Amino acid sequence: GAVVSQHPSRVICKSGTSVKIECRSLDFQATTMFWYRQFPKQSLMLMATSNEGSKATYEQGVEKDKFLINHASLTLSTLTVTSAHPEDSSFYICSAREAPTGRETQYFGPGTRLLVL
Amino acid sequence: AQSVAQPEDQVNVAEGNPLTVKCTYSVSGNPYLFWYVQYPNRGLQFLLKYITGDNLVKGSYGFEAEFNKSQTSFHLKKPSALVSDSALYFCAVRAISGGYNKLIFGAGTRLAVHP
Numbered sequence: 001g002a003v004v005s006q007h008p009s010r011v012i013c014k015s016g017t018s019v020k021i022e023c024r025s026l027d028f029q030a031t032t033m034f035w036y037r038q039f040p041k042q043s044l045m046l047m048a049t050s051n052e053g054s055k056a057t058y059e060q061g062v063e064k065d066k067f068l069i070n071h072a073s074l075t076l077s078t079l080t081v082t083s084a085h086p087e088d089s090s091f092y093i094c095s096a097r098e099a100p101t102g103r104e105t106q107y108f109g110p111g112t113r114l115l116v117l
Numbered sequence: 118a119q120s121v122a123q124p125e126d127q128v129n130v131a132e133g134n135p136l137t138v139k140c141t142y143s144v145s146g147n148p149y150l151f152w153y154v155q156y157p158n159r160g161l162q163f164l165l166k167y168i169t170g171d172n173l174v175k176g177s178y179g180f181e182a183e184f185n186k187s188q189t190s191f192h193l194k195k196p197s198a199l200v201s202d203s204a205l206y207f208c209a210v211r212a213i214s215g216g217y218n219k220l221i222f223g224a225g226t227r228l229a230v231h232p
Binding site (some may be wrong): 113 | 149153158163164175207211219220224
């Protein structure tokens with residue numbers, strides 16, 4: 001099946017710093033990528049949807065100036081948490097969907113655990 | 118409103134017994150339905166999907182799911198559970214919102230398979 005990677009898998013940072021998380025589709029071209037946030041023992045919350053070459057669409061309540069998303073190529077999207085604070089600590093998961101071929105499956109990365117001290 | 122419900126927070130089953138994890142959905146139009154599994158501190162792994170065709174869908178690791186349009190359900194099943202099946206299972210439906218097509222997830226069901 002299709003593989004999506006995320007880097008780093010775990011990051012600890014000080015409050016006020018920015019953190020960048022990379023999401024790559026390794027064996028397919030992803031015209032659409034998604035960023036989710038997951039709190040302990042909860043479901044995934046969609047933060048934003050990004051299409052290659054265009055601005056991301058953020059879900060209601062998600063600050064686009066705080067969570068910067070760039071989808072510069074068909075295999076790479078990045079999420080930057082700017083001026084991180086302890087409440088941003090969470091598990092961030094990206095997902096990628098292949099260019100429209102009639103397939104609808106989203107493939108997920110392994111997640112990045114962010115801890116802000 | 119478009120939504121997915123997983124009525125059970127946790128399902129317990131003995132190894133070797135059949136298992137069922139329930140999912141019901143509400144969506145306009147034809148549903149595209151998915152099951153994913155999540156192991157601790159990992160992302161989601163795709164198990165199976167229903168788009169069209171046979172109502173019984175077979176997926177990875179011996180799992181299958183049955184699409185029931187009249188009951189708006191898509192329950193996940195496996196004839197014989199393994200201890201290694203213990204994980205968090207998410208049902209999802211594709212929905213179109215704001216012009217974008219995205220997945221809506223259920224709250225998740227924790228499956229515990231006991232030796």
